[in-house]
Amino acid sequence: MGRDLARFNPNSREDFRTMTIMAALERAADVQSLASKMRCMSKRRTIVYRDCNNLIENTVDQLNTTLQSIQNNASFTDFDAQTWLSTALTNIEICRRSSNDLNVTKFSSPILSGNVSELISNSLATNNALLDTNSSTVHHGGFPAWVTGRERKMLQDLQLATRANVVVAQDGTGQFKSIQAGINYATSRRVGNGRVVVYVKRGVYRENILISRTMNKVMLVGDGLRYTVITGSRSVSAGFTTYSSATVGEFRPH
CATH class of the missing domain: 1.20.140.40 (Invertase/pectin methylesterase inhibitor family protein)
Known part of the structure; x- marks a missing residue:
């Protein structure tokens, strides 16, 4: 080099x-x-x-x-x-x-x-x-130029949740009760490089979600700002750094 x-x-x-x-x-x-x-x-x-x-x-x-x-x-x-x-x-x-x-x-x-x-x-x-x-920085329909036409249509699709790859629900009506488990399952079974959609039903999910670099193109869809809540409890006082306390963060598998 x-x-x-x-x-x-x-x-x-x-x-x-x-x-x-x-x-x-x-x-x-x-x-x-x-x-x-x-x-x-x-x-x-x-x-x-x-x-x-x-x-x-x-x-x-x-x-x-x-x-x-x-x-x-x-x-x-x-x-x-x-x-x-x-x-x-x-x-x-x-x-x-x-x-x-x-x-x-x-x-x-x-x-x-x-x-x-x-x-x-x-x-x-x-x-x-x-x-x-x-x-x-030109925008098309409220989206940055780097968002493709196909991606824009997906983000604007009000019925996207019904076509999700995986459904997560605390009440047992989904395939998983944990968001992390849903992401792990969906990304491990993805065919090609397509986007993975995980529908998270309403509820308060107390977990710290880790997404590796191999889990690219993951989209979480909830039931709304007030209804689907993800919250973690890690803090500096508990021995975590700002980086490791992220509620949703990227990590590198070893």
Whole structure:
């Protein structure tokens, strides 16, 4: 990767953006390797270490996806790149927040000690100069341009719940009583890369839902804001970081 970057000769703003993303990806991969070799003894440091490891792995994936999409996906826009790069940068800040949450600020993850955030910020600034706000943020029927026509029709379908792949209901009228169990079942039996719709009937669901990167295109449909409620009880005082206390969050299976 380093040799490829050294040979890279940008001839345009787009090329320069690619070079900045390559630099950020190379550094993030180095940090990921360093982080994987760390060992922590205390419980709190172990929790932060776990969070930061997941976050740097996500960052590497997101930077790689951005780079590959820019080079090989004609439908990938500058707006898409800004979204992916922003997410990659947010991961670093969440790692820092995790250290503060559990009061282990002296614990220095390689993610924080490296210059990954600065390199991603450079990529964001370069990409921002390429953004054409008129074409990137245009809306169709109240939806962003990146939402396809088929997706818009699905989101506007008032009968979508009746065509759900899985029904979750606390009263036993569905296939599952747990949202997590419904998602796990539906995504494990998905054919192809189509969207999975999980209909969650009215009720208060007290659970923390984890969605892995392989569970893409999952849509939860409820009975309304006041009727279908998902709530978790994890908190910093109970030994969880902000990252791990999410009611609905992404995780990386190991």
